[in-house]
Amino acid sequence: MPSPAPERKGQRTRQRILSAARRVFAEVGYEKATIRGIAAAADVDKSSVIQYFGTKSNLFREAVHWTIPVAELTVTDPAETAENYLRGLLSGWAAEPNGPMAVLLRNSMTSEDALELLREQVTDHAVSSVAATIDEPDARLRAALLSAMLMGIASQRYLLRLPDLAAASDDEIVALTVPLLTALISPGSAAGSTTILGEPETS
Amino acid sequence: MPSPAPERKGQRTRQRILSAARRVFAEVGYEKATIRGIAAAADVDKSSVIQYFGTKSNLFREAVHWTIPVAELTVTDPAETAENYLRGLLSGWAAEPNGPMAVLLRNSMTSEDALELLREQVTDHAVSSVAATIDEPDARLRAALLSAMLMGIASQRYLLRLPDLAAASDDEIVALTVPLLTALISPGSAAGSTTILGEPETS
Known part of the structure; x- marks a missing residue:
């Protein structure tokens, strides 16, 4: 045996x-x-x-394969969806500077193969999953903008290590951006309008 | 002579x-x-x-030197500041795929020298200019997040050419993102709260 x-x-x-x-x-x-x-x-x-x-x-x-946490991305409360997504991205990148996403993004700037893979992963996984939770005609564009903004924050914080973003805590970034991202994927919702007025519902 | x-x-x-x-x-x-x-x-x-x-x-x-349009970034109306910044970035990248910013960002993923230059340009120019217009203790972080989100959108649209962002028009992107970006650099303002409810003041 x-x-x-x-x-x-x-x-x-x-x-x-x-x-x-x-x-x-x-x-x-x-x-x-x-x-x-x-x-x-x-x-x-x-x-x-x-x-x-x-x-x-x-x-x-x-x-460079990574699994987008689809279950976390499709919870009922859009604020929670946005926060889960952002925290997942921040902790994933923070924990692993040579993680799959970082390696893929870095290479996608100079390799067509890597770029093709990144397009697949972002578009087919992240954008499609989030878009399915948005009840708007421009759902895909909203989801794509969410993904682009999050990647912008994560890449400037971890890949490019820009000082103001590198110095901030996850909580500070979550507090400032989750209300905005929530408004993007949940337009006109009470969550979007309340939190934007200055009372982010983190902590 | x-x-x-x-x-x-x-x-x-x-x-x-x-x-x-x-x-x-x-x-x-x-x-x-x-x-x-x-x-x-x-x-x-x-x-x-x-x-x-x-x-x-x-x-x-x-x-790779480019001039951040400081005058446009420091107008009185924060919604206009956000829109000017976003439109400047979108039209700059759209017009010139091998423009200074695109070349610098692409190289900053693989060259320490390029990364150092990018940090200087984004941090000393863009972030400092925008932060000076924000009357909040976390002004620099807000400005850095604005810059990161805009770069995320511009790089996914032009450098990485992700299909949903590549297919959208400048106006569609402006309509969805300017209210959010305005709220970020002008927390609690009438502009931020009104536009977020679904009436972006573009067009």
Whole structure:
């Protein structure tokens, strides 16, 4: 009878390769990264990388894949949706500077393949999920603007490390932006109009 | 008596080099760009590039310099400030895909020098100018969030070309976002609270 050990070892190797791949893609970029270099960074044979992932393109796709928390994005209260989304993004980026989203966004500025993946993930996952919760004819544009504004905040805070945003706490950012984002995805709602007047309902 | 012709010719050459430099920096990135390559793209001698700009670093600095329209950013009506800022950004990027801001942002993801310049321009110019118009203790954070959200929209629309944002018109984007941005830089104002309820004052 086979023991479960080899399978667990395989999972660990796979994760080690993915994590090394994100580091290498972040440092040298998609175009310059090589399977050989990633194997070296993960301390495995080149043949293992090929066995687990096939091509560099497949490896990149898996390394930068992240799951949009659709359940959290579609709660009944729009203010909660906006806050969940923002906090998820802020803590995700904060915890992992070489996380999938950061690596994908950084590479999408210089690689067409990465850009194509980013379009898929943002448009098919994030925008479509949020748009489904908005009962307006321009729901998709509202959801796309929400996503763009959040990415702008997260990228200037973590990728570009602009001082005023880097120095602020998550709570300060949530307090100032959640009322605005709520108004965007829930136009005319009581939440949108009340909170905008200066009483953000955080804390 | 010297004729003005040589000076005009010098200005034209300078502009041609700057424009070629932006193209090359956008295509191959700051690190891989060479003075020789930029000279070839501008159809001038390498020595001309050095004569006009000295080093690659200086050339980059001048090529990605853009002037933040401080006067427009500090009008009395915050809604107008927000709209001017957004429209300036949208039309600037739309008109020039290889414009200074686009080239700087793209390179700031992979070059520390570019990132340093971007921090200077966004923080010292944009954030400081807008913060000076906001009478709140967290004025700098509000201005930084405004800048981050606008950059998020502009970069997803033009650099990353996400379909929902790429398909929208400037007016649609202005109508949905200016009320929110106004509320951010003018908390508790009549403008912020009225427009957020569904009557954006565009058109």
